[in-house]
Amino acid sequence: MFQKLFNLRIWSLFVKEFHQIRRNRRLVVMLIIPPTLNIVLFGLALNPNFENLRLGVVDFSQTPESRNLVSAFTEGLVYRINGYYPSPDEVGRVVGIGDLDAALVIPRDYARKLARHEPVAVQLIVDAVNANTATIAGGYAARIIASVNQKISVSTTRAPVTPHMTLLYNPGLNSAWFITTGMIGLLLVLQGSVVASAALVREKEVGTIEQLLMTPAGSSELIIAKVAPIFVLLAFDIVLALTVSRLVFGVPMRGSLLLFFLSASLCVICGIGLGMMIATFTRTQQQAQLTGFFTNPPLAILSGATTPIEAMPAWLQPITSVNPVKHFAIIARSIMLKGSGFGVLYQELLALAVIAFVMISLSAWRFRKQLS
Numbered sequence: 001m002f003q004k005l006f007n008l009r010i011w012s013l014f015v016k017e018f019h020q021i022r023r024n025r026r027l028v029v030m031l032i033i034p035p036t037l038n039i040v041l042f043g044l045a046l047n048p049n050f051e052n053l054r055l056g057v058v059d060f061s062q063t064p065e066s067r068n069l070v071s072a073f074t075e076g077l078v079y080r081i082n083g084y085y086p087s088p089d090e091v092g093r094v095v096g097i098g099d100l101d102a103a104l105v106i107p108r109d110y111a112r113k114l115a116r117h118e119p120v121a122v123q124l125i126v127d128a129v130n131a132n133t134a135t136i137a138g139g140y141a142a143r144i145i146a147s148v149n150q151k152i153s154v155s156t157t158r159a160p161v162t163p164h165m166t167l168l169y170n171p172g173l174n175s176a177w178f179i180t181t182g183m184i185g186l187l188l189v190l191q192g193s194v195v196a197s198a199a200l201v202r203e204k205e206v207g208t209i210e211q212l213l214m215t216p217a218g219s220s221e222l223i224i225a226k227v228a229p230i231f232v233l234l235a236f237d238i239v240l241a242l243t244v245s246r247l248v249f250g251v252p253m254r255g256s257l258l259l260f261f262l263s264a265s266l267c268v269i270c271g272i273g274l275g276m277m278i279a280t281f282t283r284t285q286q287q288a289q290l291t292g293f294f295t296n297p298p299l300a301i302l303s304g305a306t307t308p309i310e311a312m313p314a315w316l317q318p319i320t321s322v323n324p325v326k327h328f329a330i331i332a333r334s335i336m337l338k339g340s341g342f343g344v345l346y347q348e349l350l351a352l353a354v355i356a357f358v359m360i361s362l363s364a365w366r367f368r369k370q371l372s
Contacts, residue, residue, distance in 0.1 A: 053137055053310060054082040056091040056103040063111035069122070069161070072148050073104060078140045088125070095127050095168060097344050098334065101310065102126045102137050114152070114161075121162050128167035129337050131175040133308050138165050169337045176249045181336055182305030184241045185267050185328030190296055191237055192271020193278065196230055197288045200279035200367070223364050227272055234271070238264045245336075254339035263331045263345075266352045270324035273359030280366040305329050324359075327352045 055073060059066050073079045082100055085091040091103040105123035113120040124141050128134040141163055149160035170177055203226075238261060245251040253260070274295065282288040300306075302316070303325035309317055320326045327348045334340035334348075342349070 052080045052314070053078055053101040053133075054099070055079040056082055056094055056100045057084050058086070058088055058091050058103065058105040059084065060108040061106050061110040065111040065114055066106045069106060069110075069145075069148060070104065072144050073141075076140075076144075078137075088123070092125055092168070095125055096338055097340070098127070098330065100127070101133065102141075104141075119160070119162060121164050123164050123166060125166045125168065128170040128173060129333050130178045130308050131170055131173040132178070133310070134167055134170070134173060138163075141165070174249075177251050177337060178333070179306055180245045180249050180251050181332040182303065182325075182329040184238075184245065184264070184332055185325045186300055186303055186305045187241065188234065188237060188264060188267045188328070189271035189274065189299060189325050192230070192234055192268050193275035193296070194292060195234065196227070196272045196275025197278040197282070197292065198275075198285060199230060200226065200276060201282055201285050201288045204279075204283055205285065223367060227276070227360075230272055231265075231268060234268045235265065238268070251336055253336050255335035256341060259342060259345070260332065260335045263328055263335075263349055263352060266349070266356045267324055267328040269356040270352070270359055273356060273363050276363035276367055277359065280363060299323060299325055302326070303329060321351070322355065324352055324355045327355070 057070055059070065070081070074081055079102070083094075085094065085103070088103075088105050091100065091105070094100045095103055103125040105125065107120065107122065110120055110122070122145070124138065126134045126137050145161050145163050152160065167173065242253070242260075246253070278288055278291045278295070282291055302312075302320045303323050304320065305325055309320055309326065312320075331345050331348050331352070334345055
């Protein structure tokens with residue numbers, strides 16, 4: 001038996017199959033590039049450490065002691081000063097629109113209390129939409145202030161500085177709120193791409209595309225007729241996702257429900273456009289599934305749906321701007337957790353609309369070209 005497994009005939013068949021696989025260039029590419037790309041992206045994007053968290057400063061003291069405290073926050077790579085603000089209300093507003101990750105408020109009597117050896121409290125305002133980031137940012141702040149206290153105790157017997165943390169939008173630090181609001185967009189795009197590619201590739205496999213070309217309908221009408229039912233069906237996923245996130249995880253809806261549905265619809269269109277694009281490059285559903293394995297993991301990793309984009313390398317962060325899931329995650333979290341409106345989110349909505357238009361236009365152009 002052992003000899004039969006290694007006889008010349010088996011070996012010849014083995015070599016034949018190996019050469020056949022080697023000649024299938026698409027399969028070879030799928031075996032090499034997606035695993036390599038995904039491993040690299042996972043290693044770069046899923047970084048538990050944070051750098052360059054945007055910090056706003058409200059310095060009522062304006063003394064050398066307060067400037068030393070601000071310098072202590074910027075000595076490491078965790079925080080970088082993004083600006084100075086006149087009041088806690090103003091810096092809180094900037095944190096609310098997402099331009100800051102945290103804010104440091106130094107009281108007017110900071111230096112005077114240190115000189116009198118009295119306890120002095122500084123306020124750290126943190127955007128707690130991402131509970132994990134808020135926890136880590138608070139931990140870093142506590143370490144920095146502990147280091148400042150240690151330096152003070154070396155030179156004098158002054159009372160230590162104590163941080164008071166204010167958590168905005170998610171005071172309970174419920175991490176499920178951050179993950180759930182990010183996963184909604186990811187699921188909409190992935191569902192749209194899978195359903196659209198499967199439906200269009202199926203038409204190629206059974207040969208009904210050629211039959212449709214015999215009808216009086218034009219190519220644009222055929223594309224619209226294919227896309228519209230898929231969009232209507234996926235619209236129910238928006239309702240389903242909202243219902244589950246509310247009933248299971250208690251995620252609030254503090255903003256406009258209409259604005260949320262509008263942005264979610266754009267996200268669905270992006271997914272359909274991606275699925276149509278995949279369908280134009282493949283002829284069978286197996287090929288479409290392999291191509292989806294190449295596109296879907298990068299979409300998930302580089303979206304900020306489950307991990308913050310700030311934890312990614314600086315050179316990798318701009319690439320996320322072409323990811324529709326990233327823009328919808330910002331919109332969903334801002335609407336549901338912060339109650340933000342169109343005036344705050346118009347840039348993200350515009351980016352999502354442009355991505356949806358480009359993806360649908362390119363995929364429709366390629367599909368129309370194949371039909372003709």
